[in-house]
Amino acid sequence: MTETFEFWASYLTNGRHLNWYASFQYTVIAALLGGAFALLFGIGGAALRNSSLPPLKLLGTIYTNMVRGVPDVLFFIFFPLAFEQLVELVIAQSVCPAGAGAGVWPPCPEANWFLGTGEYLLLASVSLGIVYGAFTANVISGALNSVPRGQLEAARAFGMTNWQVLSRVHIRQMWVYALPGLSNCWLLLIKATSLLSLLQITDIVRGANLLGAPNFSRTAGVIHGDWRWGYYLALLLFYILVTYLSEKAFAAITRWASRGMPMAERV
Amino acid sequence: MTGLLDAILVDVAILGRATLFNLYFAFASIPVGFGLAVLVMLGRNSNNRLLANLCGGYIYAFRGSPFFIQLFMLYSLALALNLSVWKPLGIDWLVLNPLFLGPLILALNTTAYTAEILHGALRAVPKGEVEAAKAFGMGRSERFRRIIWPHVIRLAWPAYTNEVVFLFHATALVYFTLPVIDGQRDLMSQANDLFQRDYNSVLHFSVAAAYFLAVSLAVFFVFGLVYRHLMRHMPGARPLKFSLTRA
Numbered sequence: 125m126t127e128t129f130e131f132w133a134s135y136l137t138n139g140r141h142l143n144w145y146a147s148f149q150y151t152v153i154a155a156l157l158g159g160a161f162a163l164l165f166g167i168g169g170a171a172l173r174n175s176s177l178p179p180l181k182l183l184g185t186i187y188t189n190m191v192r193g194v195p196d197v198l199f200f201i202f203f204p205l206a207f208e209q210l211v212e213l214v215i216a217q218s219v220c221p222a223g224a225g226a227g228v229w230p231p232c233p234e235a236n237w238f239l240g241t242g243e244y245l246l247l248a249s250v251s252l253g254i255v256y257g258a259f260t261a262n263v264i265s266g267a268l269n270s271v272p273r274g275q276l277e278a279a280r281a282f283g284m285t286n287w288q289v290l291s292r293v294h295i296r297q298m299w300v301y302a303l304p305g306l307s308n309c310w311l312l313l314i315k316a317t318s319l320l321s322l323l324q325i326t327d328i329v330r331g332a333n334l335l336g337a338p339n340f341s342r343t344a345g346v347i348h349g350d351w352r353w354g355y356y357l358a359l360l361l362f363y364i365l366v367t368y369l370s371e372k373a374f375a376a377i378t379r380w381a382s383r384g385m386p387m388a389e390r391v
Numbered sequence: 392m393t394g395l396l397d398a399i400l401v402d403v404a405i406l407g408r409a410t411l412f413n414l415y416f417a418f419a420s421i422p423v424g425f426g427l428a429v430l431v432m433l434g435r436n437s438n439n440r441l442l443a444n445l446c447g448g449y450i451y452a453f454r455g456s457p458f459f460i461q462l463f464m465l466y467s468l469a470l471a472l473n474l475s476v477w478k479p480l481g482i483d484w485l486v487l488n489p490l491f492l493g494p495l496i497l498a499l500n501t502t503a504y505t506a507e508i509l510h511g512a513l514r515a516v517p518k519g520e521v522e523a524a525k526a527f528g529m530g531r532s533e534r535f536r537r538i539i540w541p542h543v544i545r546l547a548w549p550a551y552t553n554e555v556v557f558l559f560h561a562t563a564l565v566y567f568t569l570p571v572i573d574g575q576r577d578l579m580s581q582a583n584d585l586f587q588r589d590y591n592s593v594l595h596f597s598v599a600a601a602y603f604l605a606v607s608l609a610v611f612f613v614f615g616l617v618y619r620h621l622m623r624h625m626p627g628a629r630p631l632k633f634s635l636t637r638a
Contacts, residue, residue, distance in 0.1 A: 193604035195560035197567075198579065202596040209592055229590035311455075318457035322567065329463065336467070350471045356464035360456045367455035 144331040151328055154249050154317045161253020166260025173265050191258040199255045204247035204323055212237050244323050256313045263305030270301040300382045307374040314366055332356055402598040409581035410602045416562040419494035428505035435510050453503030458561050462568040465496045489569035501558045512546035545621050552614040556607050578602055
């Protein structure tokens with residue numbers, strides 16, 4: 125019994141496992157940063173869609189609808205790739221000799237832009253922000269339309285300017301109506317953070333794959349067989365736990381945001 | 392200009408074949424998932440506490456975790472059981488084939504989401520109609536067949552339409568996990584492969600996105616027609632509206 129315990133205690137705290145535990149930070153950073161970008165793009169998208177200028181309105185409508193028909197993973201992979209290539213194209217204009225590199229990428233070795241984990245993490249967060257910002261924009265745009273007209277008319281009757289109505293009444297009251305939808309977007313976003321390994325980041329998913337793979341050593345022989353399913357099960361439970369905690373947190377925020385608004389609580 | 396057009400046409404042909412794999416995954420998993428979801432919904436509403444909690448737990452676990460991790464988990468589980476279970480039974484060639492395992496995992500996933508949608512619809516069935524059916528002397532199964540189910544399917548249809556589109560989008564992840572055999576590639580895998588060859592990200596991913604968009608629109612259209620048929624007794628009913636987040 126104690127031997128089993130000692131084995132697991134030392135196995136689960138070896139250097140490779142400690143590195144794996146540390147890689148959870150990438151998932152957390154991507155979720156938080158991605159969430160912040162999503163909120164930013166969401167507000168921007170909602171503003172565009174409610175804009176009175178036709179071209180801006182069209183842009184907002186395209187942005188908020190793009191996620192309807194195309195899977196998030198396609199955007200998630202495409203945006204960082206396209207951005208990296210755009211930067212390399214710009215660099216190539218100045219450093220590459222004319223006519224270099226037909227059919228190869230980058231056009232010449234000097235134009236190669238090396239991306240480390242930090243850069244990829246930032247690109248992944250922005251990418252998550254753009255995709256889930258489109259979801260968020262829909263939620264916010266719907267919530268802005270849910271604020272009772274009477275509240276806005278009352279604010280105007282008090283002599284508030286358009287900006288004051290927007291910032292003091294409209295956006296303040298919008299949150300209560302937006303929270304259930306924002307909660308949904310956040311849950312989708314944290315599930316999408318499992319895709320980080322597709323952008324060359326050694327995240328928890330790739331770590332689980334490396335740690336669980338059959339492990340041999342020349343001195344000790346077979347240490348363990350294929351344990352990958354166990355590691356993935358641990359990740360599954362991790363995500364379920366995060367979902368559970370997020371739901372609790374959003375319930376608490378909703379209670380807080382709807383205090384003093386007896387009508388809104390029933391939405 | 393004709394060079395670009397030719398490149399697009401080549402992509403349309405190659406990725407058109409790849410789309411068939413996404414369509415296969417969706418068509419193979421949706422009926423199975425729907426059937427299982429009806430059972431899980433019934434279990435979730437059963438008076439047996441253990442069964443209800445088991446079904447509730449299944450729904451929560453599959454909705455609360457990423458499909459990507461579910462794919463990895465179930466695939467590695469299938470691999471780990473290979474020598475001890477599948478090989479002796481002589482079915483390893485079937486179980487470990489992506490064309491079998493992919494739809495199986497997709498079906499398990501969509502079962503949970505669909506069961507949640509159906510469960511929500513079941514709770515919204517008007518109580519008075521069920522009581523009236525009881526008063527008419529209808530038995531349990533007749534009540535379910537003639538009163539409850541028609542309500543459930545009508546209430547659930549808009550959300551289920553959405554779920555089918557999301558499931559189709561989820562098929563894009565299958566070949567990031569499961570091995571590609573004999574060049575059987577789906578849209579994302581094929582687009583990635585084409586990108587590795589000539590690094591033209593904009594062209595390949597745009598054509599892949601267009602295929603996803605076309606199939607999604609077709610699903611919305613067909614399911615909209617079905618919804619109109621389901622609501623034919625209510626001429627003033629609102630047309631199908633789609634929400635953006637998975638239920």
